[in-house]
Every structure is written in structure tokens, then in C-alpha cells.
Amino acid sequence: MKRTVFFAFIIGFVLLGCKQDPEEQTILKGHARIIVDEEVFPIVEDAYWVFKTQYPAELTLDSLPESESVNALLSGKAEIAVLTRKLTKKEEGKFRSEGIQPRITPFAKDAVVFLTNVASRDTVINLSDVISFLRGESSPIKKLVFENPNSGSVRLLDSLAGLNKSPKKNVYSLDSHESVLKYIAENENVIAVTALNPILQPYEKWEPYMKKVKVMGVRNVKSAKKDDTYYKPNQTNLALGTYPLIRTLYLLNYQGKAGLGTGFASYLAGQDGQRIVLKSGLLPERTPSRIINIRKEINTTK
Incomplete structure (x- = not known):
């Protein structure tokens, strides 16, 4: 009798262990x-x-x-x-x-992009100028605004510039993508660095700012000296690899x-x-x- 109870207990324990958790x-x-x-x-x-x-x-x-x-x-x-x-x-x-x-x-494939106010005279930017600016060298760029100092965009540009950390002079970070859009929409001749994805898929509340900003064309730092082509971050240029900041x-x-x-x-x-x-x-x-x-x-x- 005791042996029968013992085996019943063992079988029940095994079945319980095999039971699937819903x-x-x-x-x-x-x-x-x-x-x-x-x-x-x-x-x-x-x-x-x-x-x-x-x-x-x-x-x-x-x-x-x-x-x-x-x-x-x-x-x-x-x-x-x-x-x-x-x-x-x-x-x-x-x-x-x-x-x-x-x-x-x-x-x-996504990309890092540069934004500026629609009223700004500049519509294009040289990646080499961005690198020089981050290194503290002479550059026509006077101010860069990032969404977050811990972002992948910052890391990518720092890597291209050979820096472990972005310089603090004239480099600013805000607290959200919406804050960046608002800042660029309200200020001319300022350049912001952000990702392509939220620009292509903006939330409805961003629409008032989106109408006042534009995406800049970028000249690849590896371009030939006589190549003055500036590339926009669209699907074609991402596929061809002509846009310089693809990830x-x-x-x-x-x-x-x-x-x-x-x-x-x-x-x-x-x-x-x-x-x-x-x-x-x-x-x-x-x-x-x-x-x-x-x-x-x-x-x-x-």
C-alpha cells in the first residue's frame, strides 16, 4: 500500500513539472x-x-x-x-x-540628418565642416544642437571626428526631439542634428514645427574634390550609399x-x-x- 502511494506521488510530481505555464x-x-x-x-x-x-x-x-x-x-x-x-x-x-x-x-537603414529653419539661407552642409567644428577647428558652422548628449547621433559624429566626447563650446543638447524641432522652428541660422526616422514619421503634435524646418543636403567627406553633389537622406541615396551618415x-x-x-x-x-x-x-x-x-x-x- 505504501509503495503504491509512493509511486502515485512520484507520477503526480512529474506531471506537475511537465505542465505548461499558460x-x-x-x-x-x-x-x-x-x-x-x-x-x-x-x-x-x-x-x-x-x-x-x-x-x-x-x-x-x-x-x-x-x-x-x-x-x-x-x-x-x-x-x-x-x-x-x-x-x-x-x-x-x-x-x-x-x-x-x-x-x-x-x-x-536609418540616417543622421541636419535640420535648419526654412528661412535660413543655407540649405546644404559639408560634413567636413561639421567634423572641423567638433574638433574645435575653423569652420563656417557656429552652433550645433543635439537632441540628447547620450544619443547615437552624437556618438556617430564624435566617431567620425575622432573624439571620445563632443566639445562643450557652441554644442547644445535639449531634452527631446520635440524640443529640437521647436528650437529650430523658432531660430534661424541654427543647425540641429537628429535622426531621420522621427522626421519621416512625426507625431501629430509636431506638425506646427515640421512646417518651419527643412532637412539639409550633405556633401560626403569622402567625395572627390570636384564632386560638389549634396545628397538628401532619401531611400534612393540610402540604397546607393551616397548619403554619408547611414546606419x-x-x-x-x-x-x-x-x-x-x-x-x-x-x-x-x-x-x-x-x-x-x-x-x-x-x-x-x-x-x-x-x-x-x-x-x-x-x-x-x-
């Missing part, structure tokens, strides 16, 4: 938190809302500057992030030491298992996700296929 995360359901670089939040938000209509998944999207997003990954506060760069080998060392293999999914958007997945990070990454890189990117004005990593149905009309008139 809230367990899979690639298409459950809940996960994703840290999103605030400079590219609109495109990720758009993709999520469409993703949500098709799958029973809940994603919490937290918008942070690039450096804070990286810190969230490294501190273990997040396992999934959308950034405009990959982690360095040193940064990834923490995960590899824990046996976690990163899953990196590129899904779009790739990545979904970085450090879950270490097949969870929602895998599912959402597959969606972003798939046909539906790439169509959302294409419609946004950014450049998709892969051109989504387009099926054209040709219907032949039969002429019955004799």
Missing part, C-alpha cells in the same frame, strides 16, 4: 520588454502595433537614449533592444561568459532562448515587417516582394 513566453505569445533607441522609436512602435494584431503577444517598448539602452542590456534590466549599432566585443563578453549566444537581426537598425536579442525576441525579430525582417519599413520612408534591409496580378480581358465584340 503565461510562458514563446516566439509568438507571452510578454517581453524591449528597449528601443529613442531616435528610432516610431518605426518600432508601428511594427509592434501591426504585429500585435496578428499574434497574442504583449511587448513593452521603453524609449531610451542609446547609452542608457546599452546599460540596460549590460545590467540585466533588459534582454532585447533595438539600436543603431551592435554591442562591442567587450560589451558582449558578459553574455558570452554566461553562455548566451547573441541573435542579431538587421532590419532597416543600420538592429534588433539585439540576448534572451538566450527562443522567446518573443526571436519572434519579433523574425517579423521585422520578414515580408510584413519590411513593408512597414518601406512605407515609413526608411530603407528595408531586404526589398519586400511585390506580386502583380495581370488579368487578361477577353474581347467578345466581333
